[in-house]
Amino acid sequence: MFGGLRTINQLFEIPCHEYTPELQIRLLGIELSQLQEPILNIGAGKEGKLVRFLRENGCEAYGIDKFCETDGYMHRADWLSFSFEANTWGTVISHMAFSNHFRHHHLRRDGQPRQYAEKYMEILHSIKHAGSFYYAPGLPFIEDLLPAEQFAVRRTPVIPGKDDQSSWFGYPYAAQVTVYR
């Protein structure tokens, strides 16, 4: 029986899509006029569509991705080895990328949750005062540990109205973590 299932390739492929900039912006609850610069998109996609869109709208935006070509504003890099310099970015964005992998590593038995947790904190420290990290899916297991006097967490359910706070793992949401220090 399982031999039969194995022949269905889609069951074993990891879907990896680039989404439209409009969808990413809407889902993450981003107001373009509120974005602080410079902006870094982590796991921006091979095409860097959101980075291109932001630049076309007059924003100073850059992206990193494991599989993109390096050019003027896109840089091929692995987010676990990329150095997020302290106090550098006005906004960091990561849609269906860093936090999706962090969640995965948090849940799997042989994952690297510690490495992801350390990178997550490095990313937050790379953001300037009053800047934000926008990402989806949300990371309730680490957001709940952030000191409230330094970080404000806003959660927006992906499905409007579905915000049962008793079960953050039960439904998907986008997070905005704003840094105060």
Ligand SMILES: C[S@@+](CC[C@H](N)C(=O)[O-])C[C@H]1O[C@@H](n2cnc3c(N)ncnc32)[C@H](O)[C@@H]1O
């Ligand atoms: C589902 S796609 C999302 C792309 C884009 N953020 C979007 O929403 O359209 C995930 C992206 O993360 C990138 N990625 C996966 N692992 C990575 C890593 N370790 N370092 C950098 N990028 C990575 C993939 O190459 C892919 O472009």
